[in-house]
Amino acid sequence: MTTTASGPSAPATTAPLLSAAELRVTFPGRRGAPAARAVDGVDLDIGAGEIVALVGESGCGKSTLARALLGLVEPTAGAVRFGGRPLAYGSRALKAYRKRVQLVLQDPSGSLNPRHTVYDAVAEGLRVHGYAGDERAAVAAALSRAGLRPPERFFLRYPHELSGGQRQRVVIAGALVLEPELIVADEPVASLDASVRGEILALLLSLRAELGLSALVVTHDLGLAWNIADRVAVMYLGRIVETGPVEEVLTAPRHPYTQALLSVLPESGAPPVVLTGEPPDPARIPGGCRFHARCQVLASGEAERAGVAHRCRTADPPVLTGGSAPQVACHWAAARAES
Template sequence: MTQAVVPVTEPLLSCRDLGVRFRAPGGRTARAVDGVNLELRPGEILALAGESGCGKTTLARTLLGLERPTAGEVFFRGRPLGYRGKDLKAYRREAQLVLQDPTGALNPRHTVYEAVAEGLRIHGLHHDERERVADALSRAGLRPAEKFFMAYPHELSGGQRQRVVIAGALVLDPTVIIADEPVASLDASVRGEILALLLRLRDELGLSAVVVTHDLGLAWNIADRIAVMYLGRIVEYGDVDEVLTRPRHPYTRALVSILPDSPVGEPQILTGEPPDATQVPGGCRFHPRCPALRDGSAAAVADDCRRTRLPVLGEPGVACHLRARPA
């Protein structure tokens, strides 16, 4: 895998102590995001990984301003994100969303041209509309662009539809793309093409991207850094090669263990109930399912695992009592 050389610089997009809570049935409160610190640098691809229900999509939506945090803040170019209509409209010219289901993201009654031009019209960018739409489609790999102008979504393949969605994001010349499972609904033969496109857009346009995924293999092939989420928090965060070749958190190790040619060895099957954001356990929130507790390798810190809350990760590292213990 070839990765971009990303210089150390000020983050383009970041969040500090971010929390998002929702009311759940029965008067309960779901802590979907619960104290998250992240940084996305210019020209970087950051993977946000974890099981379904871990909070990664809610975090992505909050980074885009589609959800308002109940705690903490989102920062863009070092300034807190504003939530007034004009502030969000300006921000969304810079930060665009790519959804996982291109069929659902495209209006079946709109042509490809109308779908891609919609963002320009919302933002009042009528100058050179045809040229902008053609350029966006070309950059997304649909060439010649004019051939696709009058096509409808049902006339396209799944990969072509996803390229139209990407073109709809590119037409505004954003600096950040947040892609939520961008290839999850595509055939295996098309997945590599879309991932290669995202890498090319980073290299040629300097785009930064947050890629939400449950697939660590995908993260390994596309990302510069990775943040692994569990039950609303980042449990491991760092350079993608470092994290996925030498995973330290038991949760990350279990996820990595099922990859082909895994550096962890035998596959580790997570037992117990999947995460419930309305019932966050005491101590380490992963302890009810932790393989290290189950096999006894974390016996020396078992009491801490069950009773002592871990600090929120503020920088690359791992949130685990076992790994924090001096050798």
């Protein structure tokens, strides 16, 4: 048994707002090279009003998974469902979907047109979707919700006249103006000063409290996940390797990869785990556990002592299921749970 849980999970009372099932995204290789398996079998659920953090190193497939969930990339296999219905990829269906699910990018300077005023930047979504109401009132309400008050003071300002935190609030207002049910925030505070990061995270939490907004926060920063998420999904080389409530995963991580990511946080108190080498090429994913070539537990002999070293090198743990139950795709963690 390679997928474990700390105990029986409570039965789900409602269907997830957004879910992915057996999702795969591959990109063809050049000149006959093998295809890159950027997302290699992912199940992920996001409930109404829930904040899920998707964490992992650069290149692990986080952003590709987010783009697939947004409908920006059509999956090679598997399905995305929103509100219980499969995502359709026709232009009209995607336009309607993107009104309900909005993207917030990490670099507000790159996502805001320097020639557009704040008013035009926020109103753009309304115009694309043919909004028939009071545009000025909608823009003002979105800016106010994003913490830019009084909103009229920002209408005619340009991005270069704003601070980094204010620009990120404009980006968030541009997403909020369409009154979405879920936002996908890709490294939403990565480009901000430490003093501003907390303000933006507090804003996202307040939006969840006030609007019932759901969010998928894509980040490499486990500290950010701790501060904002209800649940965390740790991704490595195209697959989720550990998931569960954020307090449980980040205080008692079971996968060696999660342990390594946590060990470099200053507040962890543990000696940092230095992983050998770089993540493998997604076009050449190794056999067995995809982490085994870098795994500190296998390298130290602990997996051998637990009797699972051969399985680590030869048997691929199964895809973790969606839902909120704590799970880990690790032969060694499973052996420890059973002993």
